[in-house]
Amino acid sequence: MTEPLSFNRILAVLKRQWWIVVAVVAVAGVAGFVASSGVADVYTGVAKIAIDTAPSSRYRGMPVADDLVKATSGSEMRAAVAQALGTSEADVAANLRATAAGNPLTTIRVTYTAATKDAAQAGARAGANAIIDVVDASMAKEIAIREAQIEASKKALAAIDAAARSEAPSAQTAYQRWAIETQLLDYTSALEGIVGVYTYDGTSSSSVSLGSDARNRNVLGAAVVGVALGILLAGVREALRKRT
Known part of the structure; x- marks a missing residue:
């Protein structure tokens, strides 16, 4: 036993x-x-895109954050990032990631892993810039319309000012100027709203996982x-x- x-x-x-x-x-x-x-040291670069969700639904064609995150896995964006970094699409596919955070969503966090700090931060910046480029391309028509409206309003104001130098002031002229100035403010606010939905300040940070x-x-x-x-x-x- x-x-x-x-x-x-x-x-x-x-x-x-x-x-x-x-x-x-x-x-x-x-x-x-x-x-x-x-096992070598691995650096992770981080770039953050701020999201102003309040006005985003007012603009036709404005991409939603989740779609922009998904776009980072697409061949078109990978090619753009690869070109900016001078590397291959395979490297970008392996190292570029993006997530949206907040409720409601307030940030798109772009990360890029690399063997050096500079490469990691450059990759994160390239990814963030590529996302902003997608937004700009999607809203190019709307932006062009607002810019044309702003330019036309400025020209109309300049014409009124030029006429006022040779004519006596009148209530009609004052009203026309006020109406055009109001339109100009509206157009400018609309343009700022479009370009302000997604903003990236061009900065990045990094962390390291030591080998x-x-x-x-x-x-x-x-x-x-x-x-x-x-x-x-x-x-x-x-x-x-x-x-x-």
Whole structure:
């Protein structure tokens, strides 16, 4: 009949077979270190696009944030980012990510991973700029209409001012000027609203995942596995020793 397993028995076995546990842990630790020795530092660049959700629904054709996030996975945007960075679309596909955050959505967070800080930040900026380019392209017609309206209003004001220098002031002229100024303010506000739905200030930040941290985690994990395996082997050897 086998003896019941107890903590004292385990300690006794480990005391006699300690060298097995030490050897297995050492081998496991070295194996974990060697396996992760090629792990390099990884940088993540971050660029944030602010979203003004209040006016977005008022403009026909304005892309929604979720669609812009999905667009970062499309070949067209990947090609644009790859061209800006001088890299391949495959690299962009592997490293570029975007998420929308907030309720309601207030930010599009663009990230890019790379081997250096500068490359990571440049990738994030390129991704954010590509998203803004998509918005501008989608709203180009609306923007052109507002810009034309603004230009026409400014010309009308200039004509009234030129006429006022040679004519006596009148209530009709004052009213016309007020009406045109009001229109100009409306057109300017509409244009600012369109271009202000998604804004990016051109900045980026970065964080780093150290390769040494990954190596330490791998070695520690391998050592823990080694302890468990070493104890098991020590128990097996002790059982065989007793049989003989």
